[in-house]
Amino acid sequence: MIEAKQLSKSYGDHKALKNLDIHIQAGEIFALLGQNGAGKTTTINCFLGFVKPSAGEVLINGIPVNPDPKESKKFLAYIPETVMLYGNLSGIENLAFFSSLAGQSYSTQELRAFLSKSGLQESAHDKRVGGYSKGMRQKVGIAIALAKKAKALFLDEPTSGLDPKASNEFSEILKELAAQGTAILMATHDIFRAKEVANRIGIMKEGQMVSLMSASDISANELEQLYLKTI
Ligand SMILES: Nc1ncnc2c1ncn2[C@@H]1O[C@H](COP(=O)(O)OP(=O)(O)OP(=O)(O)O)[C@@H](O)[C@H]1O
Known part of the structure; x- marks a missing residue:
């Protein structure tokens, strides 16, 4: 579970986040939309512990950050x-390294299974990531994220620069992760991807959540119109 309660962050006189409330259940994908500077990355950075809130609280899995x-x-x-990632290491070596940092130890077979589940073709597992x-x-x-058995997944513009097929594959994997109980917060500029992948969508403006909706309640075109009107 991902939770922000009355989250605020100021940089000097500038209020980047203003009393933001977010509640994302296990198994839910929440897409955060908003113009450049709306506060999406600052919100994610508060959850990651990179940015210290000026007021309010952020919790992951019920644990205060x-x-x-x-x-x-x-x-x-x-x-x-x-x-x-480390360009000189293979996909499987990178995965072994980063999952060991998270305190996990997996056999080669298990690591391969995580890579395959993530949609990486087997022929690429042993090739240099470079x-x-x-x-x-x-x-x-x-x-x-799979190897870490993450309960909360944060994504900042994860599909920017991906071609439509890669972006679609990525979205399908996110849905599978959510189906396994991961709570997912994704900041994006891609309105159509947000509509396609998320259960709920929030639009931020100047550090506040100005619109909040179920993805099933709105068409992609309506969402685009609302976004343009909102920002
Ligand atoms: N370290 C910082 N020092 C001062 N101001 C900052 C800092 N980080 C962010 N800001 C300001 O906080 C506001 C929110 O920025 P943030 O990066 O969270 O927006 P965003 O919605 O993620 O934008 P983008 O879509 O461009 O990534 C902006 O006005 C930005 O200039």
């Missing part, structure tokens, strides 16, 4: 716009 994010970090995984496409790197990011 602050003052010490170490405990809550055990339950989360993060996929940024470009997943940072030669991977962006979509392939994102899939290793998903495999790391």
